[in-house]
Amino acid sequence: MPEWPDDVAEELRQHLDDQYRDLRAAGASHDDALRAMADDVNAVRSRPSGLRPELIAADVRYAFRTLRRNPGFAIVVLLTLALGIGANAAIFSVVNGVLLRPLPYHDADRLVVIWGDLHRPGVNEIPTSAGEFVDYRDRTHAFEQLAAYDTLGFNLTGNGEPERVEGAAVTASLFSLLGASAQVGRTLLREEEEPGRGSVVMLSHTLWRRRFNANPAIVGRSVLLDGRPVQVVGVMPASFQFPDHTIELWTPMVFDAEAVSDNNRGSHGYTVIARIKAGLTREQAHADLAGVTSTFKAEHPDNYRSGFSARLRPLQDEVVGDTGRPLLVLLGAVALVLLIACSNVANLLLARAASRRKEIALRTALGASRGRLIRQLLTESVLVSLIGGVIGLVIAAWGVQLLIAAAPDSIPRLQEVGVDRRVALFTMFVSFACGLLFGLAPARRASRLSLNDALKEGGRSSAVGTRGPVGRVLVVSEVALSLVVLVAAGLLIRSFARLQDVQPGFDSSNLATFRLSLPPSRYSFEQGDRFFDELFARVRSSPDVSGVAATSALPFSGTGGGRTFHIEGRRVERPQDQPEEQIRFVTDGYFTMMGIPIISGREFSRRDTLAGVRVAVVNDALARKHWPHESAIGKRVSFSERDPQWYEIVGVVGDVKHRGLDVADRAELYIPHRQPLFSGPTVRPMYLAVRASSDPFAAVAAVRRELRRLDPNQPVSDVRTMDERIGRSLSSRRFSTVLLAVFASLALALAALGIYGIVAYSVTERTHEIGVRIALGAQRRDVMAMVVGQGMTMTIVGTAIGVAASAALARLMSSLLFGVSAVDPATFVAIPLLLIAVALAACYVPARRAMRVDPLQTLRSE
Amino acid sequence: MQYMKNRMLDRELKKGSAELLILSLLEDQPRHGYDLSKLIEARSGGVLTFRVASLYPLLYRLEKRGWILGRWIEKAGQRRRRYYRLTPVGANVLASQRDTWREFVLAISRVTGVEHA
Numbered sequence: 001m002p003e004w005p006d007d008v009a010e011e012l013r014q015h016l017d018d019q020y021r022d023l024r025a026a027g028a029s030h031d032d033a034l035r036a037m038a039d040d041v042n043a044v045r046s047r048p049s050g051l052r053p054e055l056i057a058a059d060v061r062y063a064f065r066t067l068r069r070n071p072g073f074a075i076v077v078l079l080t081l082a083l084g085i086g087a088n089a090a091i092f093s094v095v096n097g098v099l100l101r102p103l104p105y106h107d108a109d110r111l112v113v114i115w116g117d118l119h120r121p122g123v124n125e126i127p128t129s130a131g132e133f134v135d136y137r138d139r140t141h142a143f144e145q146l147a148a149y150d151t152l153g154f155n156l157t158g159n160g161e162p163e164r165v166e167g168a169a170v171t172a173s174l175f176s177l178l179g180a181s182a183q184v185g186r187t188l189l190r191e192e193e194e195p196g197r198g199s200v201v202m203l204s205h206t207l208w209r210r211r212f213n214a215n216p217a218i219v220g221r222s223v224l225l226d227g228r229p230v231q232v233v234g235v236m237p238a239s240f241q242f243p244d245h246t247i248e249l250w251t252p253m254v255f256d257a258e259a260v261s262d263n264n265r266g267s268h269g270y271t272v273i274a275r276i277k278a279g280l281t282r283e284q285a286h287a288d289l290a291g292v293t294s295t296f297k298a299e300h301p302d303n304y305r306s307g308f309s310a311r312l313r314p315l316q317d318e319v320v321g322d323t324g325r326p327l328l329v330l331l332g333a334v335a336l337v338l339l340i341a342c343s344n345v346a347n348l349l350l351a352r353a354a355s356r357r358k359e360i361a362l363r364t365a366l367g368a369s370r371g372r373l374i375r376q377l378l379t380e381s382v383l384v385s386l387i388g389g390v391i392g393l394v395i396a397a398w399g400v401q402l403l404i405a406a407a408p409d410s411i412p413r414l415q416e417v418g419v420d421r422r423v424a425l426f427t428m429f430v431s432f433a434c435g436l437l438f439g440l441a442p443a444r445r446a447s448r449l450s451l452n453d454a455l456k457e458g459g460r461s462s463a464v465g466t467r468g469p470v471g472r473v474l475v476v477s478e479v480a481l482s483l484v485v486l487v488a489a490g491l492l493i494r495s496f497a498r499l500q501d502v503q504p505g506f507d508s509s510n511l512a513t514f515r516l517s518l519p520p521s522r523y524s525f526e527q528g529d530r531f532f533d534e535l536f537a538r539v540r541s542s543p544d545v546s547g548v549a550a551t552s553a554l555p556f557s558g559t560g561g562g563r564t565f566h567i568e569g570r571r572v573e574r575p576q577d578q579p580e581e582q583i584r585f586v587t588d589g590y591f592t593m594m595g596i597p598i599i600s601g602r603e604f605s606r607r608d609t610l611a612g613v614r615v616a617v618v619n620d621a622l623a624r625k626h627w628p629h630e631s632a633i634g635k636r637v638s639f640s641e642r643d644p645q646w647y648e649i650v651g652v653v654g655d656v657k658h659r660g661l662d663v664a665d666r667a668e669l670y671i672p673h674r675q676p677l678f679s680g681p682t683v684r685p686m687y688l689a690v691r692a693s694s695d696p697f698a699a700v701a702a703v704r705r706e707l708r709r710l711d712p713n714q715p716v717s718d719v720r721t722m723d724e725r726i727g728r729s730l731s732s733r734r735f736s737t738v739l740l741a742v743f744a745s746l747a748l749a750l751a752a753l754g755i756y757g758i759v760a761y762s763v764t765e766r767t768h769e770i771g772v773r774i775a776l777g778a779q780r781r782d783v784m785a786m787v788v789g790q791g792m793t794m795t796i797v798g799t800a801i802g803v804a805a806s807a808a809l810a811r812l813m814s815s816l817l818f819g820v821s822a823v824d825p826a827t828f829v830a831i832p833l834l835l836i837a838v839a840l841a842a843c844y845v846p847a848r849r850a851m852r853v854d855p856l857q858t859l860r861s862e
Numbered sequence: 863m864q865y866m867k868n869r870m871l872d873r874e875l876k877k878g879s880a881e882l883l884i885l886s887l888l889e890d891q892p893r894h895g896y897d898l899s900k901l902i903e904a905r906s907g908g909v910l911t912f913r914v915a916s917l918y919p920l921l922y923r924l925e926k927r928g929w930i931l932g933r934w935i936e937k938a939g940q941r942r943r944r945y946y947r948l949t950p951v952g953a954n955v956l957a958s959q960r961d962t963w964r965e966f967v968l969a970i971s972r973v974t975g976v977e978h979a
Binding site: 001002007008010011012014015016018019022040 | 894895896899900913914915918922925926932934941943944
């Protein structure tokens, strides 16, 4: 054997010399020859040993052994991660189901909703009229199919209790447009859109099961809708819902000559959805549509005085609406919580790396390269993180159920939320990233140790802890991150509190409300009027009821609509200046019963019928808007230009919150129920409000009893107390506020744990030094100040960064706030104080231990 | 295809045929390392190459087993080189490995139907 190193070196040198000479002789340049030789030498080494499966397997086995040796550590780390990752996966499931997953229709990304724009303020996103729909359908080329629909309620009778069912009138094209077919029977036919042939209905799966025991023989039979027999032609599968899960039946949309005539060109009552032809962009489809709408003004000058255009919005955006922003804020907050958890785990690993120095030094001495060590340590952290991810996924599956149960109905597509493949992939990706994130710093640090240092220092270490910059940076960022989440939660909580202080403008206590829709097929307007008179008279005699009234648009019921009108003596130059305000039809005594204050004049009485003078009541907002400098009482308004019927304003009442406590008061115009705007009125759906003597449910029962006596086939629907309605209007906000508050508490707890951990670790690590200081005469007070000061310096730096970051991020929050500025001074003072107080407590515990260090004992143990 | 072939050959070499190659080349005369690497490359038509990092460890391993023996030899006008020659033990090993190899190749060609060149 050649002697090491001289012989071997000489021999290899010879080889390389020869090789160089030959390469040059063969015409290679000096550089090329060197490169070729270097490649030769490297050929074996360049194999990427880190990716060899057997090495990874060994690393994983080693990591498992290490974790088993230290189960306490493993459990703390796993729990922290599983909670952080689980919360992220749960929120992501909701974001995925609501925002990301395509709608459950065939090629849903080509589906759009068409909105009209009348080029006047307030009417730039309106539904479509029948005439417009027919023009879109017959004159555009960019769409495969178009469909129109309108949601409406039906009284379903026969087969048991009368029931109010939400349904939709749809064009037959809807089902093929969505790529949906019937489970039993068939979908609607085009010829069923013709007048006189539309007495058919399709049932949803839920209605079919609930009302008809899932009996397939129902197809072909007749049911009673609004007292009219219609034939069931099909049942849709359970997976089909349109436009949302509340709709339980579909009837054909019937467009007769009157509906598409110029008279009704302005009745924008239908939502139109369309499928863009494959290969066309939305812009191209819009251009095609614009070609059609540009002719509208010339063809129907009366209807489009300021012009008209149409816009397209993806159906997905339409369905998701404005739930995106709060969900993304929640996802952001929960991601911050996970970052904080990662920092904590990184700090734990740093501390543990210190106790593993000997092991690592030994492995280095035995020839493990630095890269190999980093790989080993990273394998450990990624492994921990992936296990945390798997547990997190289980937590998420459970958390999602909790979220769905707690979430308000107002979040669309909630039934579609669940843990699917994308959620699982997301979770695993997040876990992997976390493992790298919190593992990298400790691994790099640990691998930098030399055997010498490790052995020289004995058991003590100074590589980590408060004296190491990495640990300090981690704690500072934890504090900053948790401050951001806390501030966001604080702002939402303040908004919510403000909102709860808002008065609705009426007395909501003991108020039961429900909807009553007399079918026009069985009731004329006059019959309906008599029906209400009779019902009210009977109900008022019940001891459970102290008052009853009805309105066409109850506050917090989601109903209501606007109407243009004329003010006597005021000429309107431009059509867009014509006033348009909310209109409500109410029965006499409505304001008193609701507790809406009458500011001036009088309210409606029994004498306000078509036989008497036509009267109106306005709310304060309307009076101030249109008669800012004079009294509105005595002024007259009308709803048609040519043959004006004047309605005299006889009273001004207080403003009420109608759409939500966080929505600004709107101008409202009240008309007596018995003085309809036009001749030949039909009976209209009304909301009844019943003031209970004590128990609202007893009052509802009393009403139901009288109702059954008057008309056993008449259902009521949407039965709720007013307080419940107001609560529901806040539910979406309550949901995000509560969740954010939970995340913020979690963030605070993790940050406190982080501060505690690092300060406590530093005390342990410096016990000897502290002992020496005390022995040399340091006061215990000074020791305490030193330890607390250390923790608080980090806290205050982190708080300062967090405040700056919160202020920068405030913009994202402002749309979610109510009555609170996004940089609300109170929140921005209180939250940092809270955080500092918690941090102080977290520092105090280890500081007290430091104070009690016995100098003799520490010195003796040297 | 060429890549695949190289990979397969590589693996075969690792399985011991590399030893057979070295021993065969040292049968009729002693040679130095660079000479061996050039001969393997030339005689195999470039299909087999030995890199520095794999050739010398192999030579040392064979030497340790006593199959070959390295000696520093000085020739006039040249630097001294380490020449390897076959030991009697190595010669026996070579003979038996040759037989094994022959049988192996024969067996392979019987199975695969590839003519032995």
